[in-house]
Amino acid sequence: MKSEYLLLKEYMDQSDKTIAVTGAGISYLYGMRRLKQTVGTINARHIFSPAYVRKSPEKFYELMKSAFLDATFVKGPSAVHKQLAQLEKQGKIYGIVTQNLDCLHTIAGSENVVEFQGSFRDNICIDCNSHCYDYRVWNEGHMPRCEKCGAPLIPTSFYMDSKTHSDVSTENMNRAANMISEADLVIIIGTTGFRSNEYLSKMRSETKLVQVNPSVTEFDRIADLNIHADAAEVFDAILNG
């Protein structure tokens, strides 16, 4: 095993609480970027309004499908999602903080996941504000509807016109920061640091920080160990090496 992989393995063996922080690099595509490429930045914001969803629910669904849902339900979890789920089952990873919206950690089998930007797991009715906590409603080939009143559902974290959006954002970020504050080891995988100040500021000074990313990022200057390699190769070596 490469010496830097071995060092990460040693850190993981010594740590009581290891948190993985993941970003777009471990998913097949970053949905929001894809959505903005399709409809433009201004329209992407407009699309997440109750008015747009009410007027064109099936168009909204088709846009979600091409930007997010096909990655989730057609392509499914990557090798890294599966490896992290396996490490959680072995007790080597305590939890995952992710910027990704695609639910792929949950589908891969990870249980302790904080999606700090929200995801398709938490949905709200645009008329009666009932919640539906199930990402599978997005895999039925049409726009999901509220069980109580029949109006369209929208992921709560996307609900731009609502106070709910900021409440949910704050709650998700607080959960991420709490998880990081308890960690002995934080492994940052495939992210370039989107909103990282908000959760990393809660990291204790003695906590070790390791980055796994083929590219150089802003974490290079603060990490205790930088592994510039493909994450699937690194975690395969740790699981099987």
Ligand SMILES: [Zn+2]
């Ligand atoms: Zn409703």
